[in-house]
Structure formats: structure tokens, C-alpha cells
Amino acid sequence: MPIAQPIGPEQANDRGDVRILQRLLNAQPDPPGLLEDGLYGSNTWSALVATRPDHDAEAPVVPDGPDVVRLLERLPAGVGGARLGCVLAEAQSERIVRFQPSLVAAMQEVGIDTQLRRAHFLAQIAHESGGLRWLEELASGKAYEGRADLGNDQPGDGQRFKGRGLIQLTGRANYTAFERAIGRDLTSSTDAAAQVAADPDLCVRAATWFWQENGLNTLADADDLEAVTRRINGGLNGLDDRAKYLARAKAVFPVPVAA
Known part of the structure; x- marks a missing residue:
């Protein structure tokens, strides 16, 4: 599941996890209009309880429980803003809105068009950009x-x-x-x-161009995180963080199970 720890009264309420829940709730057919700030409060909890068939206000949202599954299943397929925002939970909402159209177009252009390819690509850009925060190297060059x-x-x-x-x-x-x-x-x-x-389009296309030039779709198809990371990084720097994002992305973009 995209959340890592329980959410609810007297739970961990990790800010990234709560932001994911808020984004999922805001993407439902009757959106509550929550502020996606990652701060747990009564508005977020009330909106979640309203989506439960039994309106149970006591049970926490847990990583392997039914709440997030139900909310994800209601989302449109594809790289929509809500799914993207769940992978890039640390990114500000306005950044998600700004980059989502460019990501959809550029990913499609270079064949990042399967669930597994999407998961690997988004995991890598999430790590490399710090959740869309770092678009330019901090050092002078x-x-x-x-x-x-x-x-x-x-x-x-x-x-x-x-x-x-x-x-x-x-x-x-x-x-x-x-x-x-x-x-x-x-x-x-x-x-x-x-x-x-x-320019968001160039910022994204620089990444998809590199991805295509380096044959990364093939490595993503093999689900080889270490090989993808080595091709991008030259080593395995930040592998644990990339793995965290990949697990989250696979939950958001589940790979279909063959019949």
C-alpha cells in the first residue's frame, strides 16, 4: 500500500501518509476539499469515515487494510494527478498540478506506458528531484x-x-x-x-530523453531496481529511498496479474 504507517486517532499519522490519504479523498466522486497539508485532523478523519460502508469511526487506516484499496480503486486509470500525488507524497500540490500534464505527455512519447515502467520511472524522478523540489543542482557547477x-x-x-x-x-x-x-x-x-x-516540459523531457537514450524501459520491464539505479546514478546512492518510492508507486500503479 502507498501508506507506510497507521492513520487515525492516537496513530502515527506520518505527514506523508496523511497527505496521501487527503489526496485520495479529494479525488473521490464527492470530494471534501481537504487542505493537502499532511496534518491529521478532524476534517480528514470525518471525510475518511464518510467513505466507509459502515461509517466506523474507530478503526485506523492501516497499510494493508481496505480503506486505501477502496479509494485507489475509485480513481481513473492512467497517470492522473491523484495517483501521481500519492507517489510523490512529499511534493506540494501545486507542483503536482504544474507537472502532471508534461509527465503524461512525455512518458507516453517514450513508451513509459505500462504499470511497471511508470512505477520505476516515477520512483526514480521522485528520488532524484526530492519530490519535485530540486529542479536544478544546488551546487554552483x-x-x-x-x-x-x-x-x-x-x-x-x-x-x-x-x-x-x-x-x-x-x-x-x-x-x-x-x-x-x-x-x-x-x-x-x-x-x-x-x-x-x-520550463516544466523541458524539465520532464530531459528525464524521459535520458530514460530512452539509456534503454531504461528494458530494465524496468525486468523489475531490476539496482540496474535502473546504476544506469542513472553510476552507483547505488540513495537505493533505500528509491526502493521506498518504488514500493509506493507499485501500490498506486499495480501490475495486472496474468490470468
């Missing part, structure tokens, strides 16, 4: 200055072509390759390169 392996052969390239995007595009060579793939100027100036973080 000076460490990349003069890096021939990144194609940084002009003064200032390190800072100009620092990491940007949901899977960070880094270095003149990668910016140039991405620029050619999409037919849009990204290398003429720092401002042009900065669009990769500022």
Missing part, C-alpha cells in the same frame, strides 16, 4: 569546469551546464544532444540552458 568527459571545453561551461531537470542533465555534451533531439536552443547562453529547470 564549478566542479564540472574543464570536464572533458562532459564536453565542457569552454570557459564557464561547468556553471552554465550544471545539472538540471527531473533526472539531472549535466555538461555541454548532454545539453547539446538533448538540444538536437528536441530542436530547441539550450546551449547559446546560460539563460537558454536554465530553461531546462524553469
Whole structure:
């Protein structure tokens, strides 16, 4: 299940778990209009109890219980805002709204169109971007200055072509390759390169372009988290966090069971 701990009176009420519940409730046919702040309170609990067939106000919401299953089953299929918001529970609601259309279009464009592929892709971008919080590398980029392996052969390239995007595009060579793939100027100036973080479409497409260029659909099809992580990271940094997001994503985008 996408929640990890119980929710309810005198329960853990982890903020990420409560935000997932609030998003699921707000996506129901008769939405209660909850503030998706992750803070447990009477409004959230009353809205949940109203969805229960027996209106039981005592039983907590538990990871393997019927409440979240029932709420998920009522959601439309596909990469809708509610499902996306459950995977990216740490992301602010306005970020989900801002990025969802671009994610739907870009994922479809590169064949991230099965439940397993969606789960692996979303798990990786959730970790890499810190839940859509980090769209640009926090460091200045000076460490990349003069890096021939990144194609940084002009003064200032390190800072100009620092990491940007949901899977960070880094270095003149990668910016140039991405620029050619999409037919849009990204290398003429720092401002042009900065669009990769500022424009949601480019931010997402930088990630899906990298995904496609590196054959990650095949690794996702094999459900090989370590192989996907190595291809993106070069190692296994943050593997536990990526695994957490993957488990959540698989609950939100369940793989159909063969008949």
C-alpha cells in the first residue's frame, strides 16, 4: 500500500501518509476539499469515515487494510494527478498540478506506458528531484569546469551546464544532444540552458530523453531496481529511498496479474 504507517486517532499519522490519504479523498466522486497539508485532523478523519460502508469511526487506516484499496480503486486509470500525488507524497500540490500534464505527455512519447515502467520511472524522478523540489543542482557547477568527459571545453561551461531537470542533465555534451533531439536552443547562453529547470516540459523531457537514450524501459520491464539505479546514478546512492518510492508507486500503479 502507498501508506507506510497507521492513520487515525492516537496513530502515527506520518505527514506523508496523511497527505496521501487527503489526496485520495479529494479525488473521490464527492470530494471534501481537504487542505493537502499532511496534518491529521478532524476534517480528514470525518471525510475518511464518510467513505466507509459502515461509517466506523474507530478503526485506523492501516497499510494493508481496505480503506486505501477502496479509494485507489475509485480513481481513473492512467497517470492522473491523484495517483501521481500519492507517489510523490512529499511534493506540494501545486507542483503536482504544474507537472502532471508534461509527465503524461512525455512518458507516453517514450513508451513509459505500462504499470511497471511508470512505477520505476516515477520512483526514480521522485528520488532524484526530492519530490519535485530540486529542479536544478544546488551546487554552483564549478566542479564540472574543464570536464572533458562532459564536453565542457569552454570557459564557464561547468556553471552554465550544471545539472538540471527531473533526472539531472549535466555538461555541454548532454545539453547539446538533448538540444538536437528536441530542436530547441539550450546551449547559446546560460539563460537558454536554465530553461531546462524553469520550463516544466523541458524539465520532464530531459528525464524521459535520458530514460530512452539509456534503454531504461528494458530494465524496468525486468523489475531490476539496482540496474535502473546504476544506469542513472553510476552507483547505488540513495537505493533505500528509491526502493521506498518504488514500493509506493507499485501500490498506486499495480501490475495486472496474468490470468
